[in-house]
Amino acid sequence: LIALDIPGHFYGKRYPVEMLEKVAAGGPLKLPQNAVLLGTQGGLFKIGDYCFNDGDPDANRRLVPGTLKPVSWESQPLGQMLITSDGTEAPIEFEPREVLA
Secondary structure (H helix, E strand, O other): OEEEOOOOOEEEOOOOHHHHHHHHOOOOEEEEHHHHHEOOOOOEOOOOOOOOOOOOOEEEEEEOOOOOEEOOOOOOOOEEOOEEOOOOOOOOOOOHHHHOO
16 A cells, blocks of 8 residues: 655555455555654654654554546556545544544
8 A cells, every 4th residue: 555645755554465355445554653743754743642752653554445546647547545644543643634624
C-alpha cells in the first residue's frame, strides 16, 4: 500500500495481497500517524507531543467507501482511494479531513 499526501510525499507499508479483501471490506490499515504532518519540503510540523515525543506510532486508517477511482494517467491498471482515521478511538486532530470538518 502506498499513500500520497497533498504535498506529494509517498509513504506506506507492505501488506500481504491476501489482506486486500479484508481491508476493502472495512478492515483497518495501520499507517504512521504522523505522516500527514510532513511539510512540502519533507520536514515534520510539531503539534503538541506528536512527532518528536511519541515515536511515530501507527494509527488505524480505513478506506473511505465510494472513493475508488482509476488512475487514468498510468499505463498499468492502478486505483486510488481516500483514507481516514475515523476508525480510531478519538479523531486525530491534525488529519486533513478532521481539520476541514
